[in-house]
Amino acid sequence: MNIYSRPWGKLSDGRIATLYTLVNDRDMTVEITDFGGTIVSIKTPDRNGRITDVCLGYDSVADYEMADGYLGALVGRVANRIAGASFELNGETYTLHANDGKNCLHGGKKGYSHVIWNAETATSPDAAILTLTYFSPDGEEGFPGNLTVKVTYTLDNENALSIRYEAATDRDTPVNLTNHTYFNLAGYASGSVFDQTLWLDAESYVAGDEKLIPTAVKPVEGTPFDFSTVKPIGQDFFADCEDLHLAGGYDHCFNFTDWKDCRAGGEILLRGIVYDPVSGRKMEVYTNQPCVQFYTANFLKNPLFPLKGGYPQRTQTAFCLETQTMPDSVHHQGEADFTNCILHPGETYDYTTVYRFSAE
Numbered sequence: 001m002n003i004y005s006r007p008w009g010k011l012s013d014g015r016i017a018t019l020y021t022l023v024n025d026r027d028m029t030v031e032i033t034d035f036g037g038t039i040v041s042i043k044t045p046d047r048n049g050r051i052t053d054v055c056l057g058y059d060s061v062a063d064y065e066m067a068d069g070y071l072g073a074l075v076g077r078v079a080n081r082i083a084g085a086s087f088e089l090n091g092e093t094y095t096l097h098a099n100d101g102k103n104c105l106h107g108g109k110k111g112y113s114h115v116i117w118n119a120e121t122a123t124s125p126d127a128a129i130l131t132l133t134y135f136s137p138d139g140e141e142g143f144p145g146n147l148t149v150k151v152t153y154t155l156d157n158e159n160a161l162s163i164r165y166e167a168a169t170d171r172d173t174p175v176n177l178t179n180h181t182y183f184n185l186a187g188y189a190s191g192s193v194f195d196q197t198l199w200l201d202a203e204s205y206v207a208g209d210e211k212l213i214p215t216a217v218k219p220v221e222g223t224p225f226d227f228s229t230v231k232p233i234g235q236d237f238f239a240d241c242e243d244l245h246l247a248g249g250y251d252h253c254f255n256f257t258d259w260k261d262c263r264a265g266g267e268i269l270l271r272g273i274v275y276d277p278v279s280g281r282k283m284e285v286y287t288n289q290p291c292v293q294f295y296t297a298n299f300l301k302n303p304l305f306p307l308k309g310g311y312p313q314r315t316q317t318a319f320c321l322e323t324q325t326m327p328d329s330v331h332h333q334g335e336a337d338f339t340n341c342i343l344h345p346g347e348t349y350d351y352t353t354v355y356r357f358s359a360e
């Protein structure tokens with residue numbers, strides 16, 4: 001196991017970001033920068049041992065700072081949407097940045113995806129570990145309470161990349177942390193992911209309006225949102241279905257089977273499998289989070305920010321599986337259909353998601 005670092009380029013405030021490379025004893029390498037705790041590359045073998053980068057990203061940290069899309073980033077304090085960019089908690093109203101129409105998306109103007117995290121590295125006989133910490137002061141981006149956040153990235157010899165998210169607060173606050181990696185198991189510059197297959201252990205999904213603010217929680221059964229039996233991502237993509245049309249594809253929160261039993265520090269279960277029949281690469285997703293946002297990169301079309309090597313951004317050439325709580329749940333606290341998103345002083349936010357790669 002090995003982990004090494006190098007300076008990676010300048011941000012607009014003159015600070016230098018660092019790029020960390022985690023290498024295991026098999027044939028997997030992961031690069032992560034302290035800017036946004038962003039996963040920059042994931043190199044894994046196909047069924048013939050050929051190694052390819054399956055993670056979309058940019059060539060320079062300046063692009064990560066300027067571009068939209070949150071490629072590879074750690075997202076917080078509250079990933080996904082908060083309607084009207086404001087919420088009430090304990091009788092007080094909190095105003096956030098409206099950075100997605102009238103709504104707040106992915107933490108606001110400068111969320112955790114756009115700050116430099118403190119980094120520490122370690123290795124053990126079978127793990128390369130990058131520990132990132134960030135102190136988010138009371139009032140940052142409008143959120144209440146000082147939040148201490150720790151995210152631990154671990155690459156092991158089973159070709160599993162695990163991400164453990166821990167946080168503690170001194171005032172009640174909504175918290176929803178995730179990672180926003182765009183994957184394409186055939187390689188980041190391989191085009192559409194429609195032929196890659198997906199299995200998701202989800203019983204329902206959150207339908208949204210045209211700005212993807214939740215309108216209803218619906219069972220997946222009998223809809224294009226049913227991935228409980230493996231099917232190609234593209235199979236029902238163009239189905240005559242209003243919930244798909246409103247989002248321009250899949251961009252929905254899927255609620256895992258028995259999601260109400262999921263809790264901080266709870267059992268980490270296999271919830272998703274993506275498979276690319278061409279390369280044979282497979283990615284399993286394990287988590288103790290209740291939900292996952294499955295997103296088919298419907299907004300990935302910004303001509304100003306080409307991807308690594310100049311490859312153009314194109315919609316549906318990647319998928320994201322962002323484990324988290326339900327969007328806008330801060331406005332639905334106490335409703336049986338919705339997840340809790342409030343962290344109280346004395347509690348520990350502690351969730352883990354594992355992306356495990358193999359080939360067959």
Ligand code: GLA
Binds near residue numbers: 068069299322
């Ligand atoms: C999430 C959202 C999408 C989009 C991307 C970033 O996945 O659900 O609607 O905002 O982030 O482009």
